[in-house]
Amino acid sequence: MTKYYLKFDTMKHIMQTPVNCSLEDALHVICRSEEIAWIQLRRNEKKLLNDINADKDGQLRFHILDDKGKRKKRIQTREEKIFVLANDCLTGDPSVHDLSLTQDMNSICSNGCRIARCMKEFFIYQKNYKGALNSMLLAKSLYQKLWDDSPYLLKQLPGIGMVTAKALHSMGVKSFGTLAEADPRRIEIVTGRKYPFGNHLKDSLHLLPPKVEMKVEDTECQRQGKLKLVVTLTRLSQTFQPTKRHYADMIVGSEEDNLILFHEKIR
Known part of the structure; x- marks a missing residue:
């Protein structure tokens, strides 16, 4: 919490996330965070936000849903506004061009990235595989303002x-x-x-990180169904000297048990 300058209530939201934290759950945590609580829902913004959530073109990954699981026709709260703006921004081709909403969107992404990185470290400490994976993906997406599968x-x-x-x-x-x-x-x-x-x-x-080849081999098969694996990472040859240093998180986990078995930061 202190490392990422998060407020206490935001950290409480992170700690209350479900065990099988999905990407949508992680995004909802950011929408409820205290760091962007100053963003308010204005009356003149509701029509545009309603149209974005209706998503007639099918661009958004997540939507605000009502009690029946259908897309909500009216955005009514600050958290819902933040959720819609974040989803619109991450498409890569946002529908919002209003200056005020664009400023809100930029603040959501910058603060959200910081919160998601804190969530990542929290879930790694908890050895929560799904939570860590989704938090990492969300942090990267908010930093670049693009989903990982965006066409742009x-x-x-x-x-x-x-x-x-x-x-x-x-x-x-x-x-x-x-x-x-x-x-x-x-x-x-x-x-x-x-x-x-x-x-x-x-x-x-x-400027991009170098390509890395991954090779997984089983070296020892013990009793009780346990395997010993060796993971070899090979950086493919480059004809140029990278101008920027990159790092990656290597996480080995069990999706069935939602458990992180190994984590290491690779530089």
Whole structure:
């Protein structure tokens, strides 16, 4: 709590999360947090928020539901507003363009990322596999303002906004892998940018963490159904020197028992 400068009531919400904490549960914890309690639901925002939650285009991952499990037609509380804004932002192509709501959205993501990182450490301490995994995913998503399966993942690269991301999406470039294989001149034609934008864009892939190959082998089979496994991580060769240091959390757990068996931070 102290490490991430969280308020006491926020930490209580984290500790009260269900054992099988889902991604949606973790997001609800952030929506109830004291760090963003200053965000208020204004009367003139309700229509837009209602339309976003109706989600006619099917963009949102989660929705505000009523007692019958159907999408709620009216947003009525501050927590519901925060939940809708967070979901809208994480699509990668938010419907909100109002300055006030955009500021609220930015605050939700910045504070939410900090809270989710604290949740991750709490669940790792509790050896809660599902909670730790979902908290890590949520923290990364809020930091980048994108879900992990968003069609606009390339917005993470410098120089790519919504217009460029949509143009790349239209030519089938939806991931870092397809971008690495794309023709720089074709990129410039589709995006309407001048040479050498395509080359610079492909060079920006060097900012990403290196690819890692994982190999799992069983070395010893003991009685009572216990196995001893060796996990080998191999960083694939790089022809360039990365400009930024990256780290990763390696978590080995049992999904059935919801138990973390091994955790290590890899740098």
